[in-house]
Amino acid sequence: MTQVTERGTRLPAPPRAGVRRRSPAAAACVVGGAVAAGLGLGFLAVLVIVLWISSPYPDSGPGGALHLAAGLWLLAHGTELLRYETLSGVPAPVGVTPLLLVALPVLLMRRAARLGGASDEEDEEVLPASAVFSAVLCGYLAVGALATVYAAGGPMPADPISAAWHVPLVAVLAAAGGVWGAKGRPLGPLPHWLPGGVRRGFVRPRYALALRAGAGGALVLLGGGALLVGASLAWHGAQVQASFLSLTGVWSGRFAVLLLALALIPNAMVWGAAYALGPGFALGAEVTATPLGFAGAPALPRFPLLEALPAAGPGTPLTWAAAGVPVVAGLAVGWFAVRRAREVSYGETALTAALGALVCGLVMAGLAATAAGPLGSLRLAEFGPVWWATGAAAFGWTLVLAVPVAVGVHAWRYRPAEGPVAVDAQAPVGDGWHDSGVRELRWEVMRKASGALVPEILPEPVPPAAGAVPVVPAAPVAPVAAGAPAVRARRAVTVVAGLGLDLGPRPEPVAPPVPPVPPVAPPVTGVRVLARRKPPA
Numbered sequence: 001m002t003q004v005t006e007r008g009t010r011l012p013a014p015p016r017a018g019v020r021r022r023s024p025a026a027a028a029c030v031v032g033g034a035v036a037a038g039l040g041l042g043f044l045a046v047l048v049i050v051l052w053i054s055s056p057y058p059d060s061g062p063g064g065a066l067h068l069a070a071g072l073w074l075l076a077h078g079t080e081l082l083r084y085e086t087l088s089g090v091p092a093p094v095g096v097t098p099l100l101l102v103a104l105p106v107l108l109m110r111r112a113a114r115l116g117g118a119s120d121e122e123d124e125e126v127l128p129a130s131a132v133f134s135a136v137l138c139g140y141l142a143v144g145a146l147a148t149v150y151a152a153g154g155p156m157p158a159d160p161i162s163a164a165w166h167v168p169l170v171a172v173l174a175a176a177g178g179v180w181g182a183k184g185r186p187l188g189p190l191p192h193w194l195p196g197g198v199r200r201g202f203v204r205p206r207y208a209l210a211l212r213a214g215a216g217g218a219l220v221l222l223g224g225g226a227l228l229v230g231a232s233l234a235w236h237g238a239q240v241q242a243s244f245l246s247l248t249g250v251w252s253g254r255f256a257v258l259l260l261a262l263a264l265i266p267n268a269m270v271w272g273a274a275y276a277l278g279p280g281f282a283l284g285a286e287v288t289a290t291p292l293g294f295a296g297a298p299a300l301p302r303f304p305l306l307e308a309l310p311a312a313g314p315g316t317p318l319t320w321a322a323a324g325v326p327v328v329a330g331l332a333v334g335w336f337a338v339r340r341a342r343e344v345s346y347g348e349t350a351l352t353a354a355l356g357a358l359v360c361g362l363v364m365a366g367l368a369a370t371a372a373g374p375l376g377s378l379r380l381a382e383f384g385p386v387w388w389a390t391g392a393a394a395f396g397w398t399l400v401l402a403v404p405v406a407v408g409v410h411a412w413r414y415r416p417a418e419g420p421v422a423v424d425a426q427a428p429v430g431d432g433w434h435d436s437g438v439r440e441l442r443w444e445v446m447r448k449a450s451g452a453l454v455p456e457i458l459p460e461p462v463p464p465a466a467g468a469v470p471v472v473p474a475a476p477v478a479p480v481a482a483g484a485p486a487v488r489a490r491r492a493v494t495v496v497a498g499l500g501l502d503l504g505p506r507p508e509p510v511a512p513p514v515p516p517v518p519p520v521a522p523p524v525t526g527v528r529v530l531a532r533r534k535p536p537a
Contacts, residue, residue, distance in 0.1 A: 033139025067154020095373030113178025214359025224325030225272025330401025365391025
């Protein structure tokens with residue numbers, strides 16, 4: 001027995017406590033985040049290398065082009081770059097981020113997080129959302145740290161402090177959006193550490209309407225800004241063309257300038273919206289362009305988009321017309337803030353419109369902060385719209401216009417269809433039902449079917465019509481002597497003029513045959529009566 005027991009097959013030992021099995025899905029998420037960062041770096045590296053190869057006068061070798069590509073990748077996250085080759089010898093920061101370039105890392109990171117949180121096969125391991133988020137973020141930030149170190153040896157290194165919080169911020173927002181999309185965009189309850197009133201308040205539909213209204217107002221402002229930029233470019237077409245042709249004479253350089261201008265078009269849209277709102281945008285130290293005009297001579301570099309700026313001096317009626325953009329935005333916020341429900345009060349509608357104006361102001365403040373930045377250390381240290389002034393102006397314009405518009409639209413949508421009609425309770429109903437005799441016939445049928453349980457309808461007294469001859473009371477009849485023949489007294493008759501009376505016998509209404517009603521339950525046959533037993537004493 002001992003030999004058989006000792007030579008038997010050993011059972012697998014239980015896993016030790018504290019030893020965790022490595023998950024291949026988590027490792028795949030880490031690799032996915034690193035690949036997303038690598039794809040962004042690779043795309044910019046290929047673009048810069050192509051421009052470097054096609055340039056007839058390259059300033060550096062391929063190593064310098066790769067360092068520049070790493071710096072551009074960090075600039076796409078909002079990181080400030082440092083330019084050392086200046087006339088004064090003082091390093092100049094470059095902090096204006098092309099917003100179209102930001103879409104590259106955001107889309108790649110969001111795609112990596114969405115693929116990490118999705119599962120194609122049933123037996124495939126599915127990680128929780130927090131694990132996918134952390135794993136993808138670790139892989140992406142590891143490559144970001146390496147890119148920051150590598151760009152430090154190039155012509156435009158990145159500011160380490162700026163890169164330390166800009167790159168993680170963009171990665172966190174993009175990864176959160178990807179994981180949320182992979183899980184079906186759930187709208188779960190708010191955290192329990194929030195007050196109960198706050199959690200109950202955010203469940204109400206007014207906040208969804210406010211988000212929609214605020215987003216609609218921001219889109220209208222951006223569209224109006226794009227319209228202003230396009231109109232100004234067309235107005236100053238000759239200056240824009242001359243600036244584009246004078247920057248470089250080779251096609252590779254012009255192609256690079258064109259790509260940079262296209263990447264800065266979203267920035268120009270935000271600048272146009274800030275200009276229409278009133279605060280405008282800064283063009284250097286103590287110089288701001290507004291619809292009312294601007295004074296001074298800003299030290300601007302030659303660039304095609306900057307040639308579309310309005311002329312220096314006081315404003316004109318053409319520049320004042322830009323105020324129509326925030327007016328349309330306020331009308332849009334008020335229109336989208338109306339809830340399609342009749343039971344909503346006017347106060348609720350006004351509050352929704354005010355919240356929509358607040359959302360619009362916050363969105364425009366965030367866009368203005370990302371579209372601006374320094375281009376130098378002295379006169380160009382402030383370049384672009386001021387975020388707090390742009391947000392406050394957007395909130396003020398939309399609040400003043402959206403609240404009355406929302407209340408007016410709500411009152412117009414749910415107005416009464418017709419005015420109030422006075423109804424006389426004593427007026428007869430002229431629908432033909434009570435005068436055709438159908439009601440009496442059906443009542444008689446019901447009375448016969450119920451076994452005379454339903455009372456009979458008594459005829460209503462008919463009042464004398466207009467123009468009737470009054471009835472003259474008959475004279476008292478004298479007593480008749482015994483044996484005299486009886487004289488029949490005359491009957492009083494009411495004569496109505498203008499009526500065709502048929503004094504013949506009136507036929508009795510014939511009730512329609514009543515079909516037999518089937519019994520509710522079949523008749524019981526063969527009932528057996530059981531004798532009642534007496535309880536034992």
